[in-house]
Structure formats: structure tokens, C-alpha cells
Amino acid sequence: MKKRIMMIMAAGLAAGVVHAADVSATADFASAYIFRGVTLNDGLVFQPGAKISGFPIPAEYGSIAVGTWANYDIGDYGGTLEKKFSEIDYYATYTLPVKVVDLSATYTEYTYPGGAATDKEVALSVGKGIGDTGLYTSLTANYGLGGAVDQNWYIQGALGYTKALTETLTFTSGVTVGYAIKDVGDDGFQDGVGKVGLSYALTKNWAINGSLNYVAQLDDNVLPDATSGVPGSGYDTPVYGTLGLSCTF
Structure with a gap:
């Protein structure tokens, strides 16, 4: 009976957490x-993704989020696995209880169903909103712990802007600049990205989102041109767009 009561209590606690x-x-x-x-x-x-956050942790201890993200190749590019998942990522983020800035640490594992070794990375990010301007600036330092990114640094600065155009339509834009410090190869500014997007709230919980992105090659010694038909070999596509749905529960 005692064991049964404990099991019921544990199940109730788990349900409460969810x-x-x-x-x-x-x-x-x-x-x-x-x-x-x-x-x-x-x-x-x-590219589907899911995240769980807002766990019942006292505010003075910060907050935790866990999530996953994946890439499914519909089209083929060289040796890419067409109509299969090429990547599935898992991550956990701890946001520190700091009020002056947003400060967080993230651990990510990038897994590849095609057989490549798992990449492991830790990241430390600091960010700050600029008053009521809708601007948000951040700096993130990523360090590889294993796989192809082992002992490599990737440091990214970002500036984003968000503005509500109507009660249901929101405009977003942003720029990022990445600097690479490699265990093997040249160090330097790697890539820059400019983005504009729109988000339309279908309901309180659902939204449709779209974006147009421009990717710049900042140094071809750091980010070389891609070898024709070889995925992951370098810079090849300067412009791409996205369209999708998001929801919260």
C-alpha cells in the first residue's frame, strides 16, 4: 500500500510539473x-522544433528550458540524404537569475542519423533590450566539446528589432555577425546574416511566420566557397526564405 501511495504521489507530481x-x-x-x-x-x-520551459523553479534559482530541433531534407543536395532526417539536435538552457542583463548557458548535441559523429557544444549568451525601442542586442560565445566542432570557438554578435504593426501582425528584423576561432584553419570573421520577417497571430496560441534572409561571406579564407555538390563544404547560398507555424501551450 505504501509503495502504491508513493507511486500515485510521484505521478501526481510529474503531472503537476508538466x-x-x-x-x-x-x-x-x-x-x-x-x-x-x-x-x-x-x-x-x-525543420520542426519543440521546447519546454517555465518549470516550477523558484525565481531566485533562475530557469531551465529543454528542447529539440531537426532538419528533414525534402530536396537533395549532393550527397545529402533526400527525404530523410539529416540532423536532430537536443539542448538544455539554464538562464541565470540576473536582472541587469539576460544571461544564459546552453549545452547542445547535434546528432546525425546518417552516421556522422555527434557534435557537442556549450554556449554562454548575454543579451539586453534597449529601453522601449524594440531593439535587442546579444553576444554569444560557442565552444565545441566534441565532433567536428571540437575545440572551435564561434562568437556571434546580434542586433534584433521587433515592432507590432497591428494587434495580430508583428514585424521583425535583425543582423548577426559571426567570428570563428578554429583549432585547425584560419581565424576571422566568418559570416553575416540580415533578416526581415513577419508573424501573424492566428489565435492566442498559434501564429504563422515567414522570413527572408541574406547570408554574407565575410572572409573566404575562414568560410571558403563550397565544393560543387558537397554538403557542408562551404558558402554556396546567399539568400533563403522560411515559412512556418508556431504554437504555445
Whole structure:
């Protein structure tokens, strides 16, 4: 009887945690998959993701979020696995209880169903909203712990802007600049990205989102041109778009 009571209490506690947490999900189609300036697929891809946050943790201890994201190749690019998942990522983020700035640490594992070794990375990010301007600036330092990114640094500065155009329509834009410090190869500014987007709220919980993105090659010694038909070999696609749905529960 005691064991049964404990099991019921544990189940109730788990249900309470899930109920208290916030769950969000995204489902995006993109005309290409580009990561830090490198073209991984120049054709149509599907990119779903999900995140759980808002766990019932006292505010003085910060907050935790866990999530997953994946890339499904609809179109083929060289040796890319067409109509299969080429990447599935898992991450956990801890946001520190700091009021002056937004400060967080993230651990990510990038897994590849095609057989490539898992990439492991930690990141420290600091960000700050600029008054009521709608501007948000951040700096993120990523360090590789294993796989192809082992002992590599990727430092990214970002500036974003958000403005509500109507009660249901929101405009977003932003720029990012990435600097690479490599274990092997040249260091320097790698890529820059400019983005404009719109988000339309269908309901309180659902929205449709679209964006147009321009990717710049800042130094061809750091980010070389791609070898024709070889995914992940370098810079190949300067412009891509996305369209998808997002929801929160």
C-alpha cells in the first residue's frame, strides 16, 4: 500500500510539473539549410522544433528550458540524404537569475542519423533590450566539446528589432555577425546574416511566420566557397526564405 501511495504521489507530481511548464513548438519550411554561413542543403527542407520551459523553479534559482530541433531534407543536395532526417539536435538552457542583463548557458548535441559523429557544444549568451525601442542586442560565445566542432570557438554578435504593426501582425528584423576561432584553419570573421520577417497571430496560441534572409561571406579564407555538390563544404547560398507555424501551450 505504501509503495502504491508513493507511486500515485510521484505521478501526481510529474503531472503537476508538466502542467506548470510552458510548451512551444515550431514547424518551418525553408528554401535552404544554412548554418553559420555553411550550406548544408540548397534545396527545400522541413525543420520542426519543440521546447519546454517555465518549470516550477523558484525565481531566485533562475530557469531551465529543454528542447529539440531537426532538419528533414525534402530536396537533395549532393550527397545529402533526400527525404530523410539529416540532423536532430537536443539542448538544455539554464538562464541565470540576473536582472541587469539576460544571461544564459546552453549545452547542445547535434546528432546525425546518417552516421556522422555527434557534435557537442556549450554556449554562454548575454543579451539586453534597449529601453522601449524594440531593439535587442546579444553576444554569444560557442565552444565545441566534441565532433567536428571540437575545440572551435564561434562568437556571434546580434542586433534584433521587433515592432507590432497591428494587434495580430508583428514585424521583425535583425543582423548577426559571426567570428570563428578554429583549432585547425584560419581565424576571422566568418559570416553575416540580415533578416526581415513577419508573424501573424492566428489565435492566442498559434501564429504563422515567414522570413527572408541574406547570408554574407565575410572572409573566404575562414568560410571558403563550397565544393560543387558537397554538403557542408562551404558558402554556396546567399539568400533563403522560411515559412512556418508556431504554437504555445
